[in-house]
Amino acid sequence: MGKGINFRILFTIFVASGHLFANAQKVNLNQDGSAWLKFGGNLQIWGRYTEFNSGTMLRNNSVAGAPDLVIRRLRIQALGMVTPKVFMHIQLGQNNVDFKNGSPNIAPLALFDCLSEYHFSDNLHIGGGLTGWGAGVNRYSAQSSSSQLTLDAPIYQQYNPSGIYGNRGISAYAKGTVKSINYVVAVTNPYVYTNSITASTNANPKGNNLQYLSRVEYQFWEKESIAEPFTKATYLGKKDVFNVALGYMHQKDAMARLNGTDTSLSNMEILGADVFMEKKLNENGRAITIYTAYTNMNFGTNYLRTIATPNPATQGAGNGFFGIGTGSVLYAQIGYLFDKSDKNDHRIQPYISVEMGDFEALKTPMNMYDAGVNFYLQDKLGPKFTLGYQNRPVYTSNASGLMEQTERKGMYTLQFQVNI
Numbered sequence: 203m204g205k206g207i208n209f210r211i212l213f214t215i216f217v218a219s220g221h222l223f224a225n226a227q228k229v230n231l232n233q234d235g236s237a238w239l240k241f242g243g244n245l246q247i248w249g250r251y252t253e254f255n256s257g258t259m260l261r262n263n264s265v266a267g268a269p270d271l272v273i274r275r276l277r278i279q280a281l282g283m284v285t286p287k288v289f290m291h292i293q294l295g296q297n298n299v300d301f302k303n304g305s306p307n308i309a310p311l312a313l314f315d316c317l318s319e320y321h322f323s324d325n326l327h328i329g330g331g332l333t334g335w336g337a338g339v340n341r342y343s344a345q346s347s348s349s350q351l352t353l354d355a356p357i358y359q360q361y362n363p364s365g366i367y368g369n370r371g372i373s374a375y376a377k378g379t380v381k382s383i384n385y386v387v388a389v390t391n392p393y394v395y396t397n398s399i400t401a402s403t404n405a406n407p408k409g410n411n412l413q414y415l416s417r418v419e420y421q422f423w424e425k426e427s428i429a430e431p432f433t434k435a436t437y438l439g440k441k442d443v444f445n446v447a448l449g450y451m452h453q454k455d456a457m458a459r460l461n462g463t464d465t466s467l468s469n470m471e472i473l474g475a476d477v478f479m480e481k482k483l484n485e486n487g488r489a490i491t492i493y494t495a496y497t498n499m500n501f502g503t504n505y506l507r508t509i510a511t512p513n514p515a516t517q518g519a520g521n522g523f524f525g526i527g528t529g530s531v532l533y534a535q536i537g538y539l540f541d542k543s544d545k546n547d548h549r550i551q552p553y554i555s556v557e558m559g560d561f562e563a564l565k566t567p568m569n570m571y572d573a574g575v576n577f578y579l580q581d582k583l584g585p586k587f588t589l590g591y592q593n594r595p596v597y598t599s600n601a602s603g604l605m606e607q608t609e610r611k612g613m614y615t616l617q618f619q620v621n622i
Contacts (some may be wrong), residue, residue: 227240227241227242227622228240228241228282229241231282231283231284232286236283236286237282237283237284237285237286238282238283239280239281239282239284240280240281240282241279241280242277242278242279242281242621242622243276243277243278243279243621243622244275244276244277244347244348244584244619244620244621244622245273245275245276245277245619245620245621246273246274246275246276246347246617246618246619247271247272247273247274247617247618247619248271248272248273248274248615248616248617249269249270249271249615249616249617250269250270250272250514250613250614250615250616251267251268251269251613251614252267252268252269252270252514252520252521252611252613252614253266253267253611253612253613254266254267254268254515254518254519254520254521254611255518255519255520255521255522255596255611256519256596256598256609257518257519258515258517258518258519258520259515259516259517259518260514260515260516260517261516262516262517268514270300270301270514271300271301272298272299272300272512272514273296273298273299273300274297274298274354274512274617275295275296275297275347276295276296276297276299276311277293277294277295277314277347277348278293278294278295278311279291279292279293279294279315280292280293281293281429281430283321287320287321287322288318288319288320288321289318289319289320289321289327289329289429290317290318290319291315291316291317291318291333291430292313292315292316293313293314293315293316294311294312294313294314295311295312295314296310296311296312297512298511298512300512300514302516313332314332314370315331315332315333315334315370316331316332316333317329317330317331317332317333317335318330318331319375323378324378324379325378325379325380326376326377326378327376327377327378327428328374328375328376329374329375329377330373330374330375331372331373332370332371332372333370333371333373333375333431334369334370334431334432335373335375335377335386335388335431336371336373336375336388336389336390336413336415337360337362337369337370337371337431338359338360338361338362338369338415338449338451338472338474339415339417339448339449339450339451339472339473339474339497340359340447340449340474340476340495340497341359341433341445341447341476341478341493341495342355342356342359342433342435342493342495343359343360343361343369343474344369344370344431344432344433345359345432345433345435346430346432346433346434346435347432348583348584348619348621349434349435349436349437349583350435350436351435351436351491351493351535351537351551351553351576352435352535352537352553352555352572352574352590353572353574353588353590353592353615353617354511354590356495356533356535356555356557357509357511357525358497358509358525358526358531358533358557358559359474359495359497359533361472361497361499361526362392362393371390371391371392371393371413372390372391373388373389373390373391374388374389375387375388375389376388377428378428379425379428382420382421382422382425383418383419383420383421384418384419384421384426384428385416385417385418385419386415386416386417386428386431387414387415387416388414388415388416389412389413389414389415390412390413390414390415391412391413392409392411392412392413392453392456394407395407395409399458399459399460399465400459400460401459401460402459402504402505403457403458403459403468403501403502403503403504403505403528404457404458404459404505405456405457405458406455406456406457406458406467407458408458409453409455409456409458409467411453411454411455411456412453413451413452413453413456413470414451414452414453415449415450415451415452416449416450417447417448417449417450417474418447418448418449419445419446419447419448420445420446420447421443421444421445422444422445422446423442423443423444424441424442424443426441426443426445433478435491435493435535436480436491436537436539436551436583437480437489438487438489438539438549438551438578438581438582438583439480439482439483439487439488439489439539440482441480442480442481442482443478443479443480444477444478444479444481445477445478445479446475446476446477447474447475447476447477447478448474448475449472449473449474449475450471450472450473450474451470451471451472452469452470452471452472453469453470454469455467455468455469456468456469456470456501457469457470457501457502457505458502459502459503466502466503468500468501468502468503469500470500470501471498471499471500472497472498472499472500473497473498474495474496474497474498475495475496476493476494476495476496477492477493477494477495478492478493479491479492479493480492484541486541486542487539487541487542487549487581488539488540488541489538489539490536490537490538490539491535491536491537491538491539491553492534492535492536493533493534493535493536494532494533494534495531495532495533495534496530496531496532496533497530497531497533498529498530499526499527499528499529499530499531500528501527501528502528503528503562504527504528504562504563505527505528505562505563506524506526506527506528506561506563506564506605507524507525507526507527508522508523508524508525509522509523509524509525509526510522510523519596521594521611521613523568523570523594523595523596524559524561524563524564524568524595524597524605525557525559525568525570527559527561527562527563527564528561528562528563529559529560529561529562529563529564530559530560531557531558531559531560532557532558533555533556533557533558534555534556535553535554535555535556535572536553536554536555537551537552537553537576538551538552538553539551542581547578547579547580547581548577548578548579548580549576549577549578549581550575550576550577550578551575551576551577551578552573552574552575552576553573553574553575553576554571554572554573555571555572555573556569556570556571556572557569557570557572563604563605564597564604564605564606564607565600565602565604565605565606565607566606566607568595568597568607569595570592570593570594570595571592571593571594572590572591572592572593573590573591574588574589574590574591574615575588575589576588577589583619583621584619584620584621584622585618585619585620585621586618586619587616587617587618587619588615588616588617588619589615589616589617590614590615590617591612591613591614591615592612592613592615593610593611593612594610594611594612594613595607595609595610596608596609596610596611
């Protein structure tokens with residue numbers, strides 16, 4: 203069966219639970235409804251065509267581009283207040299299941315979230331486990347995948363240098379709402395790094411220091427739930443939200459590089475600020491959604507990391523671009539939701555986004571553009587189709603050792619999302 207949980211076993215459990223609870227997504231555990239369980243799932247399937255970066259190989263062939271199919275995300279979860287004071291969340295899933303996995307039997311479901319917390323009051327929840335509460339300082343460091351405005355999340359906000367588990371870690375945290383302020387403080391035990399220390403800055407395999415995170419968010423209009431760390435990117439015009447947030451993350455000696463024969467250590471310091479707004483424009487469902495974020499990242503000298511989600515190539519950079527590094531990123535996205543139709547519940551929502559990275563190791567700034575349209579079959583987040591286009595820069599090393607942009611490439615994606 204291999205590591206993890208086999209798809210067939212989980213499918214059997216999911217079908218059995220669906221039969222047991224008679225298609226109800228929420229089940230009350232006591233008479234007044236203060237204890238409850240909720241079940242859900244999300245599936246995103248991509249069909250795309252990618253223009254490859256130079257030097258990319260596909261099945262030992264040098265090609266300029268290729269189509270592929272991929273299960274971008276699969277999530278199955280159970281969460282709820284098991285008593286009026288105790289919350290739990292368990293989520294299983296998998297990312298990026300494609301032809302390179304060899305067979306679905308060797309792409310097992312992983313444990314993505316497993317946490318519990320005690321609610322002293324609305325002002326204070328204390329918990330711990332495998333969770334996104336310590337993931338990062340920006341709004342989309344832990345994003346609700348079912349509510350994404352753009353085709354994919356801004357992955358640069360998941361900047362854990364290990365690259366092992368993205369935006370989840372083994373954390374203890376405290377969170378709550380005090381009047382109009384949501385806050386979270388978290389301590390995370392980082393994953394073990396297996397890389398070697400080289401002349402290039404990378405995660406420190408000998409580091410054993412904890413990560414510390416704090417984030418505060420002021421809510422000017424309607425309040426958002428902090429039951430889960432996964433923030434929404436759109437409410438489909440059903441909520442007026444205007445939030446401003448600030449966050450900070452620190453880990454001592456998180457990064458390492460060889461400086462001659464000596465090892466040079468650097469702290470990881472991340473500072474983030476963002477603004478999120480969604481505003482209903484009329485009573486027929488029209489709405490505008492705007493998000494902007496600034497992130498300053500210090501991982502040590504010339505640290506640079508490629509984002510490729512997922513890479514369709516078997517060798518080479520494929521669809522990768524430099525999205526994370528020592529320096530700063532300015533990101534923005536905007537979406538416009540058209541009125542409801544008089545004939546059906548279909549909704550149309552075009553969007554654009556831009557990511558601008560000014561990294562120490564790049565001679566010129568990195569600009570990545572993304573545009574597309576969401577087509578919701580009903581007046582809710584799923585099922586939906588998304589047609590998206592991404593335009594990214596490609597860099598090569600120049601004579602001075604810095605990376606210089608030499609060309610741009612594109613990726614065309616059609617997504618089908620179903621969630622319950």
